[in-house]
Amino acid sequence: MAARKPQDQTGRTLGPRALQTRQRLLEATEALLDQRSVREIRVVEIARKVGTSPATFYQYFRDVEEAILQLVEQAAEDLPAIVERMEGPWQGGRGLDTARAISDAFVRHWDTHGAVLRVRNLKAEEGDRAFRRVRQAALAPVVERLARVVEEHQKAGKVSQEISAWAAGSSIIAMLERMSSYHAMFERAGVTRAQLVETCARILHQTVTGRQVA
Amino acid sequence: MAARKPQDQTGRTLGPRALQTRQRLLEATEALLDQRSVREIRVVEIARKVGTSPATFYQYFRDVEEAILQLVEQAAEDLPAIVERMEGPWQGGRGLDTARAISDAFVRHWDTHGAVLRVRNLKAEEGDRAFRRVRQAALAPVVERLARVVEEHQKAGKVSQEISAWAAGSSIIAMLERMSSYHAMFERAGVTRAQLVETCARILHQTVTGRQVA
DNA sequence: TGCGAATCTGATATAACGTCAGATTTTCCG
DNA sequence: CGGAAAATCTGACGTTATATCAGATTCGCA
Structure with missing residues (x-):
């Protein structure tokens, strides 16, 4: 029942810097979801909004749906x-x-x-x-x-x-x-x-x- | 109130051959929608399913949403x-x-x-x-x-x-x-x-x- | 038959995806 | 404090999809 610790795509648990990046990515995803159709959500854009690169996004989430699942x-x-x-x-x-x-x-x-x-x-x-x-x-x-x-x-x-x-x-x-x-x-x-x-x-x-x- | 005649993207009304192609594209779209998430619908795939090229799709619909709107x-x-x-x-x-x-x-x-x-x-x-x-x-x-x-x-x-x-x-x-x-x-x-x-x-x-x- | 209109598509410029090797930053031990 | 190891980030890239247009193909009919 304990909240599972967030991991990156290779299964490593995250340090504080990573956690912050991940959370920023989630927030950017939610913000974009408020203004664009879900069909138009782009990883590039999420990354851009956080001032990071798409590769960083993929470090934490398999794809956009996985990020949204976390938001849910x-x-x-x-x-x-x-x-x-x-x-x-x-x-x-x-x-x-x-x-x-x-x-x-x-x-x-x-x-x-x-x-x-x-x-x-x-x-x-x-x-x-x-x-x-x-x-x-x-x-x-x-x-x-x-x-x-x-x-x-x-x-x-x-x-x-x-x-x-x-x-x-x-x-x-x-x-x-x-x-x-x-x-x-x-x-x-x-x-x-x-x-x-x-x-x-x-x-x-x-x-x-x-x-x-x- | 009369049903508007389907047009292509340049506004021309469609002959019988075109109408059939258009309808096939719509049917392929619906079939695909039954098996994939709407986020994963691809014009290429719709075209492939009808045995035609993406360019043909764009002759009749601005984008996937427009095709779906027709289905609606x-x-x-x-x-x-x-x-x-x-x-x-x-x-x-x-x-x-x-x-x-x-x-x-x-x-x-x-x-x-x-x-x-x-x-x-x-x-x-x-x-x-x-x-x-x-x-x-x-x-x-x-x-x-x-x-x-x-x-x-x-x-x-x-x-x-x-x-x-x-x-x-x-x-x-x-x-x-x-x-x-x-x-x-x-x-x-x-x-x-x-x-x-x-x-x-x-x-x-x-x-x-x-x-x-x- | 052959011409003009209708319809289709190959080619292409643009853009996003998703991966990985290597660069950068942080940690922390000696 | 110095520097190596761990953690984190990203440039570069092969792949796939979008969307457009000029030109090819097919059709109806004079």
């Missing part, structure tokens, strides 16, 4: 904070607050790491094993937590037995992720971020508890 | 069929059937055009104008139809006024799209396609009507 892992470090919010209560009006906290946390997570998460999901959908694994690792706790809430409400007869708790959890996460990545587009269409968070929170709440709040 | 437009031609299903009734048990039809239609649409739609959404999220436009054109009728159903149920007091009808429609579509693109992954985790469709249908139904069906 760094982004995943914020997630425990989101999972914590999910431990809130689900009864009555409090449940809606819990749902709002989750919805808001997702939007914020995507505001910070959107470009990187977008590539994570792309590669995962394209079937890339490594990206699937990190996506799975990041979201499974969230999905499972939601699924458990659904199951509890199913036992209490509040939610239909025809629903698969796990599929429901996944669906909600799917919705939150995509809406988070789209919310900038909505603002242009006159839907504020707050409305979006509120709407998603209510769908989430209603789905997992079966209850509607006026 | 072709894929969008199936959509009216989905929109039709949404005209079904929303009262009582019938509502759930309508929801199921929509959910199922989405999954089928993605089964057929997944690779292309994935790129459409990627480029749209990356901010590409053209891809945003076609995505918008394809999904707006669906979103608007759902939003109208939500509004009707809000007027009848069944759905909370705190929800933004348009955001709700978008959220549901977001969920359906992503779940459709993921369903293969779920099957590995023991959730069948049928369960997925049913679960999404119920979330959709409950969200737009405020009602739950046992």
Whole structure:
């Protein structure tokens, strides 16, 4: 469980100078990802931005995807904070607050790491094993937590037995992720971020508890 | 509104031979997109697959994205069929059937055009104008139809006024799209396609009507 | 048949990839 | 402090892809 130490391509662990270079390369990659399509990311350009040569990049990463994979892992470090919010209560009006906290946390997570998460999901959908694994690792706790809430409400007869708790959890996460990545587009269409968070929170709440709040 | 006739890069409209070549290039692009990451699509390879030269490709498309954009437009031609299903009734048990039809239609649409739609959404999220436009054109009728159903149920007091009808429609579509693109992954985790469709249908139904069906 | 239009492609300049041998910088021991 | 060894970086290069254009090829039809 200890964070693996970064290595170079020949497997040697890195000293402080190397670590710094590597981190700079990662930051440059993320910055470029914010302004260019993932299809246009060039190793040369990443290197240029750091003031180093392409050969240096290849010392630390097999290719651009590997660098992005590292960024995805760094982004995943914020997630425990989101999972914590999910431990809130689900009864009555409090449940809606819990749902709002989750919805808001997702939007914020995507505001910070959107470009990187977008590539994570792309590669995962394209079937890339490594990206699937990190996506799975990041979201499974969230999905499972939601699924458990659904199951509890199913036992209490509040939610239909025809629903698969796990599929429901996944669906909600799917919705939150995509809406988070789209919310900038909505603002242009006159839907504020707050409305979006509120709407998603209510769908989430209603789905997992079966209850509607006026 | 008439389908614009395909042109080559100098604006000339195409004869039958050219049209066939162009279509072959598009098909090769789609086939390649099914097996390689979008980051790895190469014009040379598309050309090779058709048994022609890269120069021919550039006669018809500015670059790979333009070819994909054409594929996206072709894929969008199936959509009216989905929109039709949404005209079904929303009262009582019938509502759930309508929801199921929509959910199922989405999954089928993605089964057929997944690779292309994935790129459409990627480029749209990356901010590409053209891809945003076609995505918008394809999904707006669906979103608007759902939003109208939500509004009707809000007027009848069944759905909370705190929800933004348009955001709700978008959220549901977001969920359906992503779940459709993921369903293969779920099957590995023991959730069948049928369960997925049913679960999404119920979330959709409950969200737009405020009602739950046992 | 042969001409003009339509279509295709070889050749090429430009640019990125990815590797490796060797240069440069840092560390640290005597 | 001096200098060798370890760590880190990079110039140079063979390979592959992009994107363009002039000219070759193919087609329809008078």
